[in-house]
Structures are given as structure tokens and as C-alpha cells.
Amino acid sequence: MRSKALAIASAIPLTFAATAALAEYPERPITMVIPFGAGGATDISARTIAKPLGDAVGEALVMSNVTGAGGATGSVAVQNAKADGYKMLFARVGSHTVSPAMKATLPYGLDDFRFVTVYEINPVVCAVRPDSGIETIDDLIAKVEEGGVSYSSSGVGTLLHIAAVMVLDEFGVEDPLNKVTHIPQKGGGAAATAVLNGTTTFVCTNSSALSSFVANDQLKPILVTTAEPVAGFDAPSAADLGKPELEQLVGWTGIAGPADLPDDIAVKWGEWMAEATADPGFVESMESFGSIVELMSPEEASAFIEGQYNTFRALADELGMRIEG
């Protein structure tokens, strides 16, 4: 009761403040929600851009990890935030295209957010153990038909989960859900380790998660999903294999606000991001992680995310991967 009264009382000055704030956004620090834990791919990416982005914005950026449920907890925090641009979200492939495509129970959808940018692309690589006898993607498909093949992921509704299924589907495996066993792990590191210690046959994940294993000949890459080859990964690209549809299958990091974020704020973010991603130190850091810095404007970002979502959604519907319960 008291909190309600408080909310009403504080709402009155806030409505005045909001109109004033729009004119000179930003006039106070901006909270940036990272929906994944410290040390994860999203967290490192977010903290790397924090410095150049903060310089471009001219106000402090408060990085706050709100973790849980594959990024859902943090995403909901921004979904329900005021659309004044003072609470923004680091959106990621898992939480913003794969999960919405696969989980009917998710408390948000793509329509609940306005994407202002995508600034990082991660190629996806499929890898096996060098002693597995699998040399090419065709070997893997042949083995799938024999049976007994499994793959690891970082959990249900993650990029790794749908990536393996999508690759098998593209290469003509019928009913991939029943022919291969999905063994989910807790986190991307554990998913790669599972292939390493023989728990699973293969994994399809961000190139950055595999680069040191590949450099050390502990894992063998058999496919990269980009059109161009990826440095350090001696494997054919999706274009080489004549599967351009797989080029949709990449990881990305972007920034989003609540759905009704005003246009002028979105435009400002576009400008700031252009400035931040031009920073040579930032580009160098990101490339050392194996990421490709690729800046998208608010419109391009929305179209890209929508396109990837539709691809994944169609696949999930076709194979019956939607989780309803």
C-alpha cells in the first residue's frame, strides 16, 4: 500500500523530468544490463566496449550483471524498464533469437525490445576430436546415419543447441532430433570440454570458445558457418560446401532497449556505436577473442535479428523443437 502511494507520488515529478530529459539525453549515468554471468562471452564483450562507448556517450555506463535462466532474468528487467534510455540491455544470440524461437514459456518476445545495434559477430565452428575418425562433415553425416552420435550444448534453447541441429538438417539428415543425442552441459566451456573428454561426438559453437583447442590440435574443426574462411580454423566454410543458408548461423552481441524506446534515443545510440567501434584498441581486443566487429545501424540490426529469428523459428517448428511446458 505504502509503495503504491510512493510510486504515485514519485511519478508526478518524473513525468516532468522525462520531457526535460529527452532534450539532453543522457544527463545521468546509464545502466547497462548484462544478462549473463561475469566472464562469459557477453560479459567480456560488454566490458570491452564499455570504455570506448562510455567515452562516446559522455556519461558513466553502469555495467550490471543480472544473470539467470539463459539470459531471461536480465532481459525481463529491461523489458519492464522505462523507455527513457537509462536502462539498456546487452542482447545476445541465445537470449534474443534462439530462446524466443524455441521456448513458448519465455516471458518476453522480440517485439518487447527495440534493438539499437549489433556490433559483434562470432562465426560458428563445428568440431570433433582428432582421433574420432571424422575428417569432414560428410564423415559426420555418415556416422549419424550409423547411430550413436551425440552433441553437447550449453543448455536447452542456446545457440549451440540449435546450431548442431541446423547443420545436420542442412546436410540432409532426416529427423536429426532422434538420430543424434543432445547432451546439454552447464555453460559453453563445459560443452567444449565434453567433446574433449569423449562425452559427446561433436559441438558447434562460437569460434572463440574453440580457438585454443584447435590451435593445440586437441579438437578438429570440420565446418565454419561464415562465407569467408576463419583465420586459424582449417575447415571449409558454409559457402565452400554450397550451403549459404548456414551463413545465418552466427553468434552476435547487440544493444537493446524496451520496445517503446523513442526514435531520437535510438539514433543517438547509432552515433555513439559508430564512434565506439572505430576505436582501434577495441577492435584489436575483440579480434583477439576471435570476434568480428561489424557495426549495424538500428534498422539493420532489427532486420538481421528478425531474419535469424525467423530461420530458427521455422526450423524449430518444422522439427518440433518448441518447448511448451
Next chain:
Amino acid sequence: MNAFDSLMAGLSLVGNIQAVLALTIGVAVGVIGGAIPGMSATMAVALTLPFTFAMPTIPALLLLLGVYKGGIFGGSIPAILIKTPGTPASSATILDGYPMAERGEAGRALGMALWASCTADLISNLALILFAGWLASFAMNFGPPEFFTLILFSLTIIAGVSGESLLRGALAALLGLLLATVGLDLVYGTNRFTFGDPNMMGGLNFIAVLIGLFAIPEVLAMVLNPTGHLGKTRSIGKNWVTFADYRRSFKSIVRGSFIGVALGSIPGIGAAPSAFLSYSEARRTSRNKEAFGKGEVEGVAAAEAGNNGVAGATLIPLLALGVPGDVITAIIIGAFMVHGLQPGPTMFVMNIDIIYGLFIGLILSSALLFMIGSVAIRGFKYVADIPRRLLIPGVLILCIYGVFAVNNNLFDVGVMFVMGWVGFLMMRYHVPAAPFLIAFILGPLLEDNFRQAMLMSGGDPQILVRGPITWFFWVLTAVTLVAVARAGFRGVQDKVRVKTSS
């Protein structure tokens, strides 16, 4: 390049003021970060990472490793002084550390925590240097079936920390297992006991549960009985740990260190189970079992040896295979990559000087931890002198702030208070909190690995006995269960005898 040359090359990398300074700052930041409840060693390392991007390779890595080492020790300071573990790994330290502080022996407990931490740290670092390759290949034999049997065995710790009544301990453990099921199902991705609330989808936050269970009941007890503590002394008391204490606990410290090394080299377990396992082993083999849980200095030593023993060993899979064993080492791998290094077997060929530099730095870090830890204890121990009527409100504020800071989520603060009442009722009815916590940590690991094993085998339980490692843990579990049952049986007989003779 032979080993001596490599050593010299490594020494030249570390033997400069910049590297030593980075390490010193790292340890100091870690101790302070670890000592702030809710900050935790993980958060301290994550916050330090961006600062290392612009630094030269060796100081950057040493800075992070220093924060890591310092943080694991720093967590024991609030665990002992205010019953609030600064980092999850130090929750076992509460069991005997806080009763000691209550008795006016905070200085002794803190001193023992430091000595045990440094000893374990040194042993762990030596294990890394001498046996990295061997331990790493051993750890790679751990698939889900091996994990399952290891965790099953670890659950027998519950018998060791149940206190007077095994039945009450088992009850607490069941409650812990039950609460651990909240969240998303690993294999199907469906919601379990979330009641439609997105906040529940991630499961109950571990630190919120931890602080709620241990610290908040003290606050509630104070609120309900504000004058209950009057007349009890609570000061620093005997100032420092004696060498006799250290010698008496030495066996437990060494055992704890080896448990830490073994569990640390296996990716995915973490420091908290190691601390509990070390603690329960120390109690099991001790001559005065009864004193454990009531303020036994050896209990503090065992718990701290168990968690610091992990800190060097988690670098074994990191350096030898490039596999991060826990969240902290995952962050450190990021730092390696920023500096163009690929941890793994080739790093031992390509960058052997850096490897040796890190080894020397790690050994140095044990000594620095001892010095900086001593200073920190001298500063922090006066917390024990603060009158309780001032201390407890301060603790409450610190808890709320700390739990909020973990995840910037008010829901977690609510979880903490609910768990506080649960913990308070448990305290009232003499249900021990430690088994609850152990079950809460190990429950999800047990379930996930069991289900992964079943997926691997297509539902055939034979996979759970697939190799020597699984057999080893099955036998160990059986032996422990028999020992627990016999001890329980003897206890009943003693009671009967007492009754008939009186």
C-alpha cells in the same frame, strides 16, 4: 632450452618491480574484495580484467592470479567475524570460525585461516608445477558417470556436518535438495517450481541462500531477544594463533590441500565442495570429534586448506589443456587470449618462459598472501570488538547490500530474508544448516551428471560402473556409509547403556 634456461627466462620476466607490484596489488585487491560479502572472488577478478588489457602480459596475468588467490582467502574474514561468507568457498569456514569468534578467539581463528590458506596455496602451486600434465590427463577421464559417483560420495559429507543428530542432518539435506530443483530443467528446458515468475527461472541465487541461512538468523535472534548476549565476552581475546595449533592441525591442512588439488584439477566442481570435504575428513579422523562445530581451530584450518588448495590446481586444466575449471579461470582465459596466448599443450612449447614466469609468480603469491593477509587481519579483527548492538545492524545492512550487488536484483534480497526465517527456525529446532547448504550445492551437480550419463548410455545404468574411477568412488561411498551406520548404531547402544546403568 633446458629446464634451467626456462627457469632463468621465467625469472627475468617476473624479477622486476612491475611484475611484483602487480602481484602485490592483485593480492591486496583480492583480500579486500573477498572480504566484502556479495562481492566474491569471482566478481573481483571480473572487475579487474578490463584493467589488464593495456598491461604487459606477465604483470597482467599475475594481477589476476593475485586477485584470485587473495579473494579465496579474503572470504574467510567475514565468515569468521560476522558469519557471512565473503565468497561461497568460505562457507565451511563458518562452522568453526564463527563459534571461535563468539568465544573471543577471532584473532586465533583468522590467524589459523591465514596459515592454512598459505600452506594449502603453496602445496597447490607445487602440485601445479610438478604434476600439471599428469593431473590434467587424469582429470580428462572424468565424464558424467565419474562425476556422478564423485558427487554421490561427496554427499556423505552430510553425515560429518550434521552435529548431534544424523536424522536432523538428513532432513536439512532433503530440504536443500528440494530447493535446488527450482529453475529451468537442464535437459528439457522446462520450468520447475517457478510459479510463473521469471525471477525464479534462474533458480534461487546461491549467495542469497547462503547469507540468508547463516547470517540472517543471528540478526533475527538479536531482534527477538535484544539482551540475550549480555554477559558474554566477545573480544579478540587471545591474539594470535600459536605454532602448537598449527602443528596439531598440520595433518588436516595437508590432507585438505590434497583434496583441494584433486578436486581443483577436475573442471567443474569448485572450491566450496572441496572445503566441506576437507572439513568432514578432518572431523572424521580427529580424536576430539565433539569439539567440531563448536569452535575447533582444526576445523577452520581444514576448511581453509580445502578451498585454497583449489586455487592453484584450477590452473592445471587451464594451462595444460586450455580448459577452464570454474568461472574465475574462465575469466583468466580471456586475459590469456587478449595477450595472444593460447593456453594448452603448445603453450608449454611456444611460451615456456611465460609458463615458468607464472610458476615463479605463483610461488611468490603464497608469500605475499601471508604478508598482506597478516596486515588485513590486523585491520579487520577489530570488528570483533564492536559491541553486538552496533555490529548486528551493520551486518544486516552489509548482507542486504551484498546480496543485492551479486545480481542487482531485489528479488534476491527477498530470497535472503525468506531463507533467513527458514534458517532461524532450523536453528531453533536444532536442525543444522551445513547439510542444507551442501545438498543445495551438490544436488544440481548430482542430478545433471546422472541425467547426462543416462543420455550417453541411452538409459542403461551400467554406464555408472564403466571404469576404475567409478568403482573407486562406489567403494568409498559404501565404506563411508557402513562407517556412519556403525557409528550411529554404537551411539544408540551407548545411550541404551547409559539409560540401563542409571
